[in-house]
Amino acid sequence: MERSVAVCNGVDWVGVRHPDLKVFDDLFPTHNGTTYNAYLVRGSEKTALIDTVKAPFRDEFLSKVGEHLPPEKVDIVVVNHTEPDHSGAVAALIERNPDIVVYCTKAAENFLRQLLNRPFNSHVVSEGEEVDLGGKTLRFILAPYLHWPDTMFTYLVEEKVLFPCDAFGAHYCPNRLFDDEIADFSYDFYFYFDCIMRPFKDKIRDAVAKVEKLEIDMVCPSHGPIRRRGGRDVIATYRRWAAPPPQADRPKALMAVLSSHGNTREMSEVIAEELERQGVDVQTFAISGMRDDDYRNALEEADVLIIGTPTIQRDAPPHVWHALALISSVTPKAKLAAVFGSYGWSGEAVKMVEDRLRGLKYKLAAESISFRFAPTEENLQTCRRFAEQVASTVLCEE
Numbered sequence: 001m002e003r004s005v006a007v008c009n010g011v012d013w014v015g016v017r018h019p020d021l022k023v024f025d026d027l028f029p030t031h032n033g034t035t036y037n038a039y040l041v042r043g044s045e046k047t048a049l050i051d052t053v054k055a056p057f058r059d060e061f062l063s064k065v066g067e068h069l070p071p072e073k074v075d076i077v078v079v080n081h082t083e084p085d086h087s088g089a090v091a092a093l094i095e096r097n098p099d100i101v102v103y104c105t106k107a108a109e110n111f112l113r114q115l116l117n118r119p120f121n122s123h124v125v126s127e128g129e130e131v132d133l134g135g136k137t138l139r140f141i142l143a144p145y146l147h148w149p150d151t152m153f154t155y156l157v158e159e160k161v162l163f164p165c166d167a168f169g170a171h172y173c174p175n176r177l178f179d180d181e182i183a184d185f186s187y188d189f190y191f192y193f194d195c196i197m198r199p200f201k202d203k204i205r206d207a208v209a210k211v212e213k214l215e216i217d218m219v220c221p222s223h224g225p226i227r228r229r230g231g232r233d234v235i236a237t238y239r240r241w242a243a244p245p246p247q248a249d250r251p252k253a254l255m256a257v258l259s260s261h262g263n264t265r266e267m268s269e270v271i272a273e274e275l276e277r278q279g280v281d282v283q284t285f286a287i288s289g290m291r292d293d294d295y296r297n298a299l300e301e302a303d304v305l306i307i308g309t310p311t312i313q314r315d316a317p318p319h320v321w322h323a324l325a326l327i328s329s330v331t332p333k334a335k336l337a338a339v340f341g342s343y344g345w346s347g348e349a350v351k352m353v354e355d356r357l358r359g360l361k362y363k364l365a366a367e368s369i370s371f372r373f374a375p376t377e378e379n380l381q382t383c384r385r386f387a388e389q390v391a392s393t394v395l396c397e398e
C-alpha cells in the first residue's frame with residue numbers, strides 16, 4: 001500500500017490514486033484515471049482532515065492517516081463538498097470517533113444528513129470564519145456551485161495553501177504528486193473544467209475574485225496533481241476561461257437547424273434575413289454536421305437560441321435532442337428561445353422542443369410556428385412576422 005506524502009510544514013497528502021478509472025461518475029471519460037485527494041493538517045492542539053476519499057478506498061485512506069495519528073484522534077473533518085468521492089470515508093471516521101466535528105456549509109450539512117443517514121456533530125461555517133488548530137489556521141471561503149450548492153474552499157493561512165476541492169482540479173493520476181515533477185497535463189485540466197465547472201462561469205468569477213486576493217504558495221485540489229509551481233496561474237486561467245462574453249454592438253441569435261428535405265431550412269433562411277434586417281446578427285448551425293464545441297461557444301454569446309426542427313418518427317430528430325442536451329454543459333448568455341419547423345402529418349417536434357426549453361428555464365421570444373411540408377409564400381410571410389417578434393423581444397431584453 002502507498003504511503004502518505006508530505007505537502008508542506010504540518011500538511012500531508014492522505015489521498016488515494018485510482019489510475020484504472022475509465023469513466024468518472026459514469027459520466028465523464030477519465031483517460032488518465034484520477035486521484036481522490038485528502039489532506040491532514042496538524043496544529044499543536046488539534047488535527048483536521050480536509051476532505052476524505054471515495055468509500056471503497058477508505059481503508060487505504062485510514063491507513064495513511066494512521067501513519068501520523070490514530071484516525072480516532074482526528075478532531076475535525078472539513079467537508080469542502082459532499083459528493084461521495086470526497087465524503088465517502090466520513091462515515092468511517094464517525095464510526096471510529098463519534099465526537100469528530102464536521103466543518104461544512106449549511107447546504108453541505110443538509111446533504112450529509114441524507115448521505116450518511118446517521119447523527120453526526122457538525123459546525124456550519126460562515127464566510128471568512130477561521131478555526132485555530134494551534135499555529136495552523138484554517139479559513140473558510142464559500143464557493144457555492146463550484147460545482148454543487150454546498151461547496152466551499154479552505155485556506156491554510158500560515159502556509160498560504162488553498163484547498164479548493166474540485167475547483168482547479170483535474171482527473172489525472174500521475175505517479176508523482178506535484179505539478180513540477182510531472183509532464184504537462186493541461187489538456188486534462190481543461191477537460192475537467194469543461195465537463196464539471198463550465199456551467200457555473202458566473203459562480204467561478206465570484207470565487208476567483210475572493211481567492212485572487214490571497215497570498216498563495218500552493219493549490220491543493222481534490223483531484224489530480226498539487227500545484228506547487230503553478231498555483232496562481234491556475235486561478236488566473238479559471239478567470240480567463242470564465243470571463244463574461246465579449247460586448248457586441250448588435251444582439252446575437254444562434255439559429256440551430258436540422259432539415260431533411262430543405263423545408264425547415266427554407267423557413268430558417270427567411271427568418272435569418274428578417275432578423276438581420278431588424279438589427280440582430282444571426283449565426284446559423286446545421287445541427288447534424290456541427291462541431292459541438294463551436295455551438296457550445298456560440299450558446300455562451302447568444303442573446304437568443306432559435307431551433308428549427310422537422311418532425312421525424314413523431315419526435316424531434318436525435319441530433320436536435322443532442323443540441324438541447326448540450327445547453328446544460330455551458331453557461332448560456334441568455335435564456336430566451338424560439339422554435340419553428342416543418343412537418344408532414346402529425347407535427348409533434350416543435351411542441352416537444354418548446355417544452356424541453358421551458359424545462360431548461362428558457363422564456364419563449366415568440367409563439368412557435370410550424371407548417372406542413374414545403375412552406376407557401378403565406379407561410380414565409382408568417383416566418384417574417386415570427387422573426388420580427390423574436391427581434392423585438394431580444395431588443396427589449398437588452
Ligand SMILES: Cc1cc2nc3c(=O)[nH]c(=O)nc-3n(C[C@H](O)[C@H](O)[C@H](O)COP(=O)(O)O)c2cc1C
Nearest residue numbers: 259260261262263264310313314343344345346347
Ligand atoms: C424518416 C421520416 C420520418 C418522418 N416522420 C414524420 C412524422 O412522424 N410525423 C410528421 O408529421 N412528419 C414526418 N415526416 C415528414 C417530415 O416532417 C416532413 O417531410 C417535413 O417537411 C420535413 O422537413 P425538412 O425538410 O425540414 O426536414 C417524416 C419524414 C421523414 C424523412
